[in-house]
Every structure is written in C-alpha cells, then in structure tokens.
Amino acid sequence: MFETLQAMPADAILGLIAEHKEDPRPEKIDLGVGVYRNAAGETPVLDVVKEAERRLIDTEDSKAYLGTAGNAGFNAAMQKLTFADAGSEDRLLTVQTPGGSGSLRVAAGLIMRATDNATVWVSDPTWNNHVPLLGGAGLALKPYPYYDTTHHEIRAEAMLETLRALPRGDLVLLHACCHNPSGLDPTEDQWRQITEVVKERELVPFIDMAYQGFATDLDSDAFAVRHMADNVAEMIVSTSCSKNFGLYRERVGTLSFLARDHGTRAILASQASSLARTIYSMPPNHGAAVVSSILCDEPLRARWHEELDTMRDRLRDMRQMLHSALAVKAPDHDFSHLVRATGMFCFLGLTAGQVERLKKDSGVYMVDSSRINVAGITPGNVDYLADSIAAVL
Numbered sequence: 414m415f416e417t418l419q420a421m422p423a424d425a426i427l428g429l430i431a432e433h434k435e436d437p438r439p440e441k442i443d444l445g446v447g448v449y450r451n452a453a454g455e456t457p458v459l460d461v462v463k464e465a466e467r468r469l470i471d472t473e474d475s476k477a478y479l480g481t482a483g484n485a486g487f488n489a490a491m492q493k494l495t496f497a498d499a500g501s502e503d504r505l506l507t508v509q510t511p512g513g514s515g516s517l518r519v520a521a522g523l524i525m526r527a528t529d530n531a532t533v534w535v536s537d538p539t540w541n542n543h544v545p546l547l548g549g550a551g552l553a554l555k556p557y558p559y560y561d562t563t564h565h566e567i568r569a570e571a572m573l574e575t576l577r578a579l580p581r582g583d584l585v586l587l588h589a590c591c592h593n594p595s596g597l598d599p600t601e602d603q604w605r606q607i608t609e610v611v612k613e614r615e616l617v618p619f620i621d622m623a624y625q626g627f628a629t630d631l632d633s634d635a636f637a638v639r640h641m642a643d644n645v646a647e648m649i650v651s652t653s654c655s656k657n658f659g660l661y662r663e664r665v666g667t668l669s670f671l672a673r674d675h676g677t678r679a680i681l682a683s684q685a686s687s688l689a690r691t692i693y694s695m696p697p698n699h700g701a702a703v704v705s706s707i708l709c710d711e712p713l714r715a716r717w718h719e720e721l722d723t724m725r726d727r728l729r730d731m732r733q734m735l736h737s738a739l740a741v742k743a744p745d746h747d748f749s750h751l752v753r754a755t756g757m758f759c760f761l762g763l764t765a766g767q768v769e770r771l772k773k774d775s776g777v778y779m780v781d782s783s784r785i786n787v788a789g790i791t792p793g794n795v796d797y798l799a800d801s802i803a804a805v806l
C-alpha cells in the first residue's frame with residue numbers, strides 16, 4: 414500500500430538546520446531556527462519552569478484523563494492573561510490545546526463546521542506554517558497586503574482597502590504582536606482602524622498570539638486582542654506558551670472564542686470538545702499544569718515576568734547591536750527596520766542570491782526570504798555577521 418506514496422519535499426528550515434549542523438566552520442551562525450536562544454546559543458528551561466516542575470512532582474496525585482478541554486485552572490488563568498477584563502466572561506470560552514499549532518487546527522475544524530463558503534484572509538507574508546496547517550485542514554485561504562518589501566513598512570492602507578472589500582462573514586487572520594516573519598505590527602491607532610473595518614464589514618477576527626510578552630510587555634502586546642474583544646460580536650484567538658514560557662516541546666496553547674451570546678458559547682464548547690476528541694482526544698497536562706502554577710502564584714509569576722523581560726531585552730539589544738554595526742560597515746544601506754521590528758524575527762531585505770552567498774562564503778544560515786531569527790545573534794558574533802552581510806550587499 415505505501416509504495417503509492419511519494420516523498421514530501423524537505424522542510425526548508427529543517428534542511429537549513431541540518432546543513433548548519435554539518436558546516437565545520439567554527440564561526441558559522443544559525444539565524445534560521447525558530448526558537449529563542451540566550452547569548453550562549455542555548456534554549457534553556459526557564460528557572461521558574463524548573464521550580465514549578467519541582468512543585469508539580471511533589472503535589473501531583475493522579476495521571477488520570479483530564480478531558481477534552483484540558484486543565485481548567487490553566488484555561489482560567491490563560492483567559493485572564495489573554496483578555497484581562499476585555500470581552501464579556503459570559504461570552505468567552507478558553508480551552509487548552511497542544512500548542513498554538515493545535516489551537517489553529519481545532520479552530521480550522523470549527524470554522525469548517527460553521528460555514529462552507531468563508532475564506533480566511535492571511536497576511537502577505539505570514540508564518541510559513543499558517544497556509545499548510547489551515548489550508549491542509551480544508552480552509553480556503555487568500556492573502557491580504559501586509560509588508561512592503563522595498564520600504565520595510567506595513568502596507569496599512571492597502572490592507573484596510575482589501576478588508577473593506579471582503580464579503581460579510583469572511584475571517585481575517587491577524588498576528589497580535591511580533592508578526593512572523595516581518596517583526597512589524599500595526600500601531601494601536603491602526604489596530605483601532607482595523608477593528609472598525611472588521612465591525613463594519615461583519616468580518617470575523619482570528620487572532621494568532623504566539624509571542625505575548627516578546628514585543629513590549631504582556632499587556633501592551635495583547636492590545637489588539639483586548640480592543641477587538643471589547644468591540645466585535647465574535648472572534649477567535651489562538652495563543653501559544655511555546656515562546657513566552659519556553660515550553661516548546663511540551664505543546665501548550667489555548668483556543669478562545671468570543672461568542673455572540675452565552676448560548677452560542679455553550680455550543681462552541683461542545684463543538685471544540687468533539688473536534689479535540691476526533692483529532693488528539695485530549696491535550697497533554699504537564700506544560701499546562703506548570704503554566705497554571707506560575708500564573709496562579711504571585712512570587713512565581715513575578716519571577717516569570719523577570720525571565721520574560723530578559724528574553725525580550727536580549728532580542729532588542731541584538732537588533733540594536735546589528736543595526737549599529739551595519740551603520741558602520743554598510744553606511745549606504747538603510748537597516749532602520751531592524752530596530753523598528755520586535756520579537757524574534759525580521760527581514761534583512763536580501764535577495765535569495767545574497768542569502769546563498771552568505772551561507773557559502775561565511776557560514777551564515779537563514780531562509781531564502783532573508784528572514785532572520787535575531788536570537789541567533791550574540792555580542793560575540795555580531796561584528797562577524799555585519800561584516801558578512803556588508804560583503805554581499
């Protein structure tokens with residue numbers, strides 16, 4: 414039976430990681446990978462996570478099934494972290510999912526059950542797994558303008574114009590903060606305008622928040638989610654604890670719905686439950702229990718804020734260091750978008766040929782689009798990186 418199958422094309426990022434691993438040059442740099450790294454190039458377990466895990470081992474008294482919606486304490490704490498006091502509790506539903514990806518997948522299943530003719534509009538460009546993940550689940554996807562690759566700014570007017578022409582009931586997938594891949598987000602004013610159009614056209618916002626706390630702080634980063642929740646009739650929000658809690662492999666995330674009314678909320682709960690049951694049955698508990706114990710214990714929560722601040726500050730510092738180094742080594746080129754971006758990613762603005770030369774000549778690895786993960790930059794490699802970039806310009 415399986416001889417009928419063809420091998421799938423290799424994943425671009427996994428291929429890049431493998432190539433980087435085999436490169437014998439000691440000065441090589443990996444800017445492709447999608448995880449946070451400290452200045453030593455490691456992705457360590459947060460200290461506060463270690464502490465919560467120790468407590469969990471001492472207190473956990475059962476591994477019995479939790480149910481399709483996961484850990485109730487986690488869901489309540491995450492709903493508060495995501496929405497604070499926005500939206501009405503009566504209409505909000507939050508369930509635990511296996512990571513942000515699991516959340517997007519359940520959301521896709523639910524959209525498919527709710528409507529057979531809606532299109533999900535995604536930013537051009539968007540996270541490279543949005544289209545395979547949501548499209549693979551059967552959703553129709555189309556791009557809206559987002560990033561101006563020449564001037565390295567958001568195409569806010571073109572985006573709004575596209576949204577104004579969409580049919581009622583279509584969905585708009587928005588990145589709450591730290592847009593992946595560009596690192597550039599709408600301003601609060603632009604979010605207000607987007608919300609107005611969404612309301613006017615009766616569109617359904619579908620917000621992906623995978624980097625809460627990585628741009629400015631936990632509350633500012635949730636502005637789009639909270640402003641929409643206070644102003645629209647219904648919305649979908651996916652969150653991930655992979656980055657801000659460093660729990661990547663534990664697969665922790667949430668899926669939230671703001672329903673029109675309490676009755677619809679109950680229907681959504683039963684639909685989400687039945688979808689989870691048919692895909693993975695139940696989400697894993699460990700990471701969710703860790704997050705829940707951090708969010709519900711003031712001293713642990715304060716320690717988490719400190720560690721999150723450290724990660725965010727390091728990303729900001731590396732952007733600034735690379736920008737300053739390039740200002741000296743490539744003074745004729747404008748790299749100001751590096752410091753306007755937030756989070757882990759941004760584009761360098763190089764051609765695929767220049768990206769290839771960086772890899773061949775200097776052992777600097779990034780995806781063809783020249784999207785870089787700034788967590789791959791350290792005070793020790795930033796000068797070499799800037800020299801290598803200047804050499805291919």
Ligand SMILES: Cc1ncc(COP(=O)(O)O)c(C=O)c1O
Nearest residue numbers: 512513514540593621623653655
């Ligand atoms: C924009 C965006 N959404 C969702 C995810 C999924 O994260 P998770 O690892 O929690 O599935 C990512 C991960 O890189 C992402 O960048």
